[in-house]
Amino acid sequence: MPRSPRIPPIPLALALAGLIPFAWGALSYLSPGLSAWGLQTFGARFVGPYVQLFYGSVILSFMSGVLWGFATRAPAGRAGICYALSVLPALWAFVMTGGGPTSAGMNLIFGFAGVLLIDAAFSAWGLTPGWWLRLRVAMTALVIACLSVGVIW
Numbered sequence: 001m002p003r004s005p006r007i008p009p010i011p012l013a014l015a016l017a018g019l020i021p022f023a024w025g026a027l028s029y030l031s032p033g034l035s036a037w038g039l040q041t042f043g044a045r046f047v048g049p050y051v052q053l054f055y056g057s058v059i060l061s062f063m064s065g066v067l068w069g070f071a072t073r074a075p076a077g078r079a080g081i082c083y084a085l086s087v088l089p090a091l092w093a094f095v096m097t098g099g100g101p102t103s104a105g106m107n108l109i110f111g112f113a114g115v116l117l118i119d120a121a122f123s124a125w126g127l128t129p130g131w132w133l134r135l136r137v138a139m140t141a142l143v144i145a146c147l148s149v150g151v152i153w
Contacts, residue, residue: 116136
């Protein structure tokens with residue numbers, strides 16, 4: 001099996017920067033002092049699980065857009081299913097994150113795991129860059145780890 005190309009530095013840097021709100025949410029959830037400082041500095045929406053839930057919904061919607069772009073590369077016989085799969089993350093975020101923080105966090109975890117499955121399918125179908133799945137596996141694992149803080153603790 002050939003090795004996939006190296007993840008380009010700019011997408012990698014932007015993906016890592018995109019983890020900041022998830023990590024910040026986990027850290028401010030675990031540290032009362034950090035949470036108090038964040039609350040005073042940024043406001044209630046930007047600490048603990050609340051920043052993770054709002055940002056996670058935004059990112060699932062963003063991933064729908066990315067997947068839609070990949071769907072444009074699908075051959076005619078597969079395009080319909082690719083477009084349908086591409087809208088699922090945004091619909092999931094819209095429908096499944098309205099409950100309390102624990103259920104919404106759990107549903108985001110399921111949503112990100114589901115996006116990874118769609119990423120794997122699109123990669124297997126040759127619609128993504130060769131490095132895409134390696135980036136998505138790493139980012140999904142980190143996002144799920146951060147979201148798990150608000151769900152478990």
